Amino acid sequence: MESWKLKMENDQKYSQLSTIHSQFSIKMVTVNNIVKAYNKGEVKAVNDVSFEVSKGELFGLIGADGAGKTSIFRILTTLLLPDSGTASVNGFDVVKDYKTIRKNVGYMPGKFSLYQDLSVEENLNFFATVFNTTVAENYDLVKDIYVQLEPFKTRRAGKLSGGMKQKLALCCALIHRPTVLFLDEPTTGVDVVSRKEFWEMLKSLKQQGITILVSTPYMDEATLCEHIALIQNGSIMSIDTPYNIIKKFPDTLFAVRADNMGRLQNALRNNPQIKSCFSFGDFHHVTMENGKLRMENLVTSLKNDGFNDLEIKEITPTIEDCFMNLMDNK
Amino acid sequence: MRTLKFLLRKEFKQIFRNKGLLPMIFVAPVIQLLILPLAADYEVKGINISIVDHDHSTYSQQLISKVTASGYFQLADYGNSFQGAFKQIEKDKSDLILEIPQGFEKNLARESHEKLFVAVNAINGVKAGLGGAYLAQIISDYNNDIRMEWVQQLKFNPIPQIEVTSSNWFNPHLNYRFFMVPGILAVLITMIGAYMCALNIVKEKETGTIEQINVTPIKKYQFVLGKLIPFWIIGIFIFSVGLFIVARWVYGIVPVGSLLLLYGYMSLYLVALLGLGLLISTFSDTQQQAMSITFFFIMIFMLMSGLFTSIDSMPTWAYYIARLNPVTYFIEVVRMIVLKEAVCRHQKSFPDHGWFCCVSEWFGNLEL
Incomplete structure (x- = not known):
């Protein structure tokens, strides 16, 4: 780091x-x-x-x-x-x-x-x-x-x-x-x-x-x-x-990991407060809608959904994140 | 100049390293030249004949022995019913039926007049035509013999007769190979020139090397010359091998005309042909396409070139197509010079040829 x-x-x-x-x-x-x-x-x-x-x-x-x-x-x-x-x-x-x-x-x-x-x-x-x-x-x-x-x-x-x-x-x-x-x-x-x-x-x-x-x-x-x-x-x-x-990446980016990655992606994408969610290797990269949702809230809500081994951290975006973001905005 | 030299060196290296192509260029023509003229023989021999004899007389026996002794015919069936003979034709065991009517000898002696019936299986037009003609000739010979026999008694008043003696020029023994070998040689050069040239350029397109070449200062004419010259040399080389080795030692054909004229003409012809290859290569993106297009042209060129069938006997429209065909001229020139010692003024084809080569070359250049 x-x-x-x-x-x-x-x-x-x-x-x-x-x-x-x-x-x-x-x-x-x-x-x-x-x-x-x-x-x-x-x-x-x-x-x-x-x-x-x-x-x-x-x-x-x-x-x-x-x-x-x-x-x-x-x-x-x-x-x-x-x-x-x-x-x-x-x-x-x-x-x-x-x-x-x-x-x-x-x-x-x-x-x-x-x-x-x-x-x-x-x-x-x-x-x-x-x-x-x-x-x-x-x-x-x-x-x-x-x-x-x-x-x-x-x-x-x-x-x-x-x-x-x-x-x-x-x-x-x-x-x-x-x-x-x-x-x-x-x-x-x-x-x-x-x-x-x-x-x-x-x-x-x-x-x-x-x-x-x-x-x-x-x-x-x-x-x-x-x-x-x-x-x-x-x-x-x-x-x-x-x-x-x-x-220039506009939002704060989080990396999220849990035991069931496939289900996690669906859960994150269906969450109205999540702006974007893309799969990057071992993690899902997630941005939040208007920065409203706090990281702690996300952890609680995901734990309630039954995800174990949850890991969330703030990360610096990569070019790929920027690319995805730009593509999404178009 | 240095660039061109290097392009040529590269091209020859590539050709000689291509283990698949090399035998195609150098061995295949020799083999073809050994096989094709022997196989493509127009002389019709061994025609099967069925004879239906209703007469069983001395005269009919004489006629039959004359027919079978001619060497052209093999007696396939001898019987006394036309139906039986026709079955033989249906089974493809016989090509001709000669029917001798009842009372053949009697009518001939008494009325000096009798009719014979000849039926020919005309599926193979050439065989039918020639077979019919041979038979008619034998019958008319036989007819003359009979007349001579009878007329001999009137020694004082012989029947005036015109006798024809022919002398065969340029090919005294009517050896069909003399006609075929120069033609096939011309066709081989045509195929090698057009195919190899078209495929070679398209290969550069396929592998993408032409892109790389395009971003270099190589000029268009250098690239085109670098492609044409190797095949031009190879074409002349193969022609020489065919003419001086195969034709000379296998078929005993010694060119009687001017070699300078022959080679001069061939140089021009190869330019036209390589131009065609160049043109085809500009239209095609893959070797498969180039192959198909070249095949189409070569097929038409070959069949309409007078190699097998005389172009003078073609219908008018086909005659004009054949006249636009460069191969026609080349075959004609090779035959005339090799067999006939023709000189330049006998050849009317130079302007046409120049026209063809200019057009194809120009198009090729334009597109590339």
Whole structure:
């Protein structure tokens, strides 16, 4: 708990700093009122989205599957034309200057998209060559990642494990020293250890001055970004630092646990004084209507309902709580 | 240039590592070239014939022995009822019935005139047509023999007769394989060019690598050339193997025309065909779709190319479709150059061809 608080304080300081910082820094990515619809306008994948990313920032797009993250990435990497709105990467317009953008950005699609029948080494060489550079020239940038791949360098890319594939894809996206790196759900389907490693790598890349946009459906990864945008159904619900987003959480949050969790959820949801109740692992996260109900009252009422081993505590909201709350309010 | 070189190197690496595709490209054409020309033989031999003889005379015996001795016919049944012979046709044991009427010899001698009845099972049109024609020819020969026999007595006044002697050019022994091998060779190149090219590009779409390529500075023409050149080279290689190894040593076909012209024409043809593959790949998202679309086109191209049936005998509308078909020209060119030593001015097809290749190439580029 202590360490958590310490982290929050750090985050707070950092958040203030980065707010000041972002006011003066160069904008690497700007998105203005982008709209993209599919099926002749039936499905609005991206609905009036605007945001900015400063130089050297690690920016996260957080949202469930189908929220429009990939569409935004594809627009920014010039693979998709927006229906309306403008966007620029590194000062270049995504529609007019698409050729310049393609030389300067790195893109790692959500699906593994390297040549499975070429070896690790060949893939890396290939991508270096098409960007008119060599592996040796930018080796320092990928060195930390590539050393882990080195033992398998003659292996076909298709025969690598999931985590290794991701590392190779990241190397290939980095080999031409891009100014902005787009990572579309890089950690989806990757084990916990590899995910952690992956985020460590992103942090070290950030220190090299590369601006990174990353999308993820995992809320726990949100706190690892400097700024996050929470998206749902193609619209941005909130953009801020993770700390500020948590701070903006309007209610006091409680975690509730008892012996029969299924029945507990029903009981809580049927209680008119409970505003929201979501299941989070071992606990149900609960907010109260207008803060009327006191914690003690809730304990008594639940005990009367026959719940044993009752445990209730006040907690700091997580990004997921904020996400659920924002979704509920919509 | 360096990028293109690297793209080509990558492409060849991928092709040679594909253990499923490699035999399809290099072994399958040779096997097909060994099997198809031997199997696809148009000469009709071994036609089963039922003879119904109501006469049992010397003349009828002579006619029957002449028919069976011709080598085209096998006597399946010899009887004296038409119904019995017809049963043989129904059982598919015989293809033709020759009915010799009663009093055949007598009427022929007395009235110098008699009718024979021939019934043909026409389910297989070619066999029926050829069988009927052979039989008619044998009967007319026989007729001449009889006339000669009788007329011999009048030595002073022989009956004027026109005798036809033919000389077979370009394929003196009427070897059907000489006709088929160049055609099948052309079809094999067509299939490899269109299929491989279409499937290869769609594979990049399927695995998503095209997305990754799109975010690189690779130019469109580099990507397209990187895809076309390998299959262009492979196409020419297979054609050479087919022409100089299989056709030369297995079938003894030595091209008599200009090889330069043949290869020049093929280079152009392959560009058109790869363009078609490129076009198909832009319309399809999966290899399955690409396969089906290519199959559709190749099927029409093959059947309407004059490989098996002469396009001159097609109905007018079909003739024009065949004239739009690039395979028609290529088969014609290969046959003419390999067998006939044709030169450029004999080929009217160059403009059509250029047209086809421009259109498909342009569309392909546009869509990609």
